[in-house]
Amino acid sequence: MTILSDVPVSAARQQLASIVNQVRTEHEPVYLERHGKRVAALIDSDDLAHLIALAEDMTDIREAELAREEMLRTGETPVPWAEVKAELGLS
Secondary structure, eight states: OOOOSEEEHHHHHHHHHHHHHHHHHHOOOEEEEETTEEEEEEOOHHHHHHHHHHHHHHHHHHHHHHHHHHHHHHTOOOOOHHHHHHHTTOO
16 A cells, blocks of 8 residues: 555545545554645544543643742642542532
8 A cells, every 4th residue: 555645635535535544554644735735634533532632631731830830939839639628528
């Protein structure tokens, strides 16, 4: 099988089934081009779910870093987990 990486949209219409099979087996995206510019990508759905989960994890990590930086700037101290649970009625 010829490995495709960049395919004009017009050609992708004719090859959609084989492109879908390729991205599922090779786990590499195939980029769709219009006028020589990438405009979209086909990617395995499991790979996309994994990328989304990683992006969400990175967002959580960055927000935690920002919270720590704010605590250092303001001199605040963390609220103990036991106190949070008690306030929420979880203990």
